[in-house]
Amino acid sequence: MALPEHDVADLGLAQAGVRRVEWAERAMPVLGRIRERFAEERPLEGVRVSACMHVTAETANLLRALRAGGADIALAASNPLSTQDDTAAALVAEYGVSVHARAGMDEDAYDRNLLTVLEHRPHLLFDDGCDLVNIAHTERPDLIAEAAGGCEQTTTGVIRLRGMSAEGALKLPMVAVNDTATKRMFDNRYGTGQSTIDGILRATNAMLAGRTFVVAGFGYCGRGLAERARGMGARVVVTEVDPVKALDAAMQGYTVLPMDEAAPVGDVIVTVTGNRDVVRPEHLAALKDGAVLANSGHFDVEIDLDALEAMAVEVRRGVRPEADEYVLADGRRVVLLAEGRLVNLGAAEGHPAAVMDMSFSGQALTAAWIAAEGASLAAGVHEVPGGIDTEVARLELEALGVRTDALTPEQEEYLRSWRA
Known part of the structure; x- marks a missing residue:
């Protein structure tokens, strides 16, 4: 099988990367359930995704879920110091993702890789700090018409997106996955x-x-x-x-x-x-x-x-x-x-995989939602639908074996009624 287009340090590291990805997978049960669901439902069939994210084992498990849902993905690194070269190799050789990332790359290579993944002509953009969206608007605005929208997973990126939106410069709907209750609490x-x-x-x-x-x-x-x-x-x-x-x-x-x-x-x-x-x-x-x-x-x-x-x-x-x-x-x-x-x-490996399980589960479900609803969304910054955040929390509680109370019909009526 032909490998996807790539620029990684050493494909010979792929098996070490697989072991790292599978280790992280053990602590990401919610994302694993979503990957199984995506494999059956294929909500991202034919959807091209360009992403600028940390190239880590946790990110790899998110991309595996998107791939199971039918997505075609091109990935650039959002930080040269966080790139795990073995994970990058595994994504290319084992998981079918086009990766352009090397640990320690300089700023010129960083910018070049962003432009390279944009050549994927994305329907969805996944960003970590708004650099990918920024360069798409400033250097490749011809790509915006094809994009249904995207996700931003950092506070800094959401701030930048809101600034673009306030100036009328943001030309596509971007969902602030950073702003969900589960993301803020856990991540x-x-x-x-x-x-x-x-x-x-x-x-x-x-x-x-x-x-x-x-x-x-x-x-x-x-x-x-x-x-x-x-x-x-x-x-x-x-x-x-x-x-x-x-x-x-x-x-x-x-x-x-x-x-x-x-x-x-x-x-x-x-x-x-x-x-x-x-x-x-x-x-x-x-x-x-x-x-x-x-x-x-x-x-x-x-x-x-x-x-x-x-x-x-x-x-x-x-x-x-x-x-x-x-x-x-x-x-x-x-x-x-x-x-x-x-x-x-x-200087470390980022958030524990158990933390990223919740963040990336919300991001995966949001990606499927944008793919289905993006055409009806106006350009600007949008919140994640509340039902997605609730679903992620419910799945996480199930994975932890934690049970909660449920409202009785009388309690639900009491909360709805102003006459009581």
């Missing part, structure tokens, strides 16, 4: 919290107990990270621009400070905002010796990396795996993890 909160700590520990082997751990941003990701850091015994400081979120953090017992005051006391500082320039030159100048900087908020713009480079008199690359040490003029050392990219994927 953003529990997944980001655990996997970010995992990345920091792998990269530094540092003790967190008794250290001051600064969390920049107290959205769902920041809350999960703060909880996990406190659970490791760290003193947690939160920085935030939203008064409501800052109040929430204070009421949960965290110290809330502006970054000007948090930077000088932080042993570990992690950005999880989805914005840029969260750690700026004035903050870098105030860091204590040995401070660790990491980002778990998507793009590598949350920490001012150009300023850090300019301030350094020496840069020691790879003092540990995915840890670079910047020596400042006064001798202070600042340790940057994963090049300022997502530390949970650059």
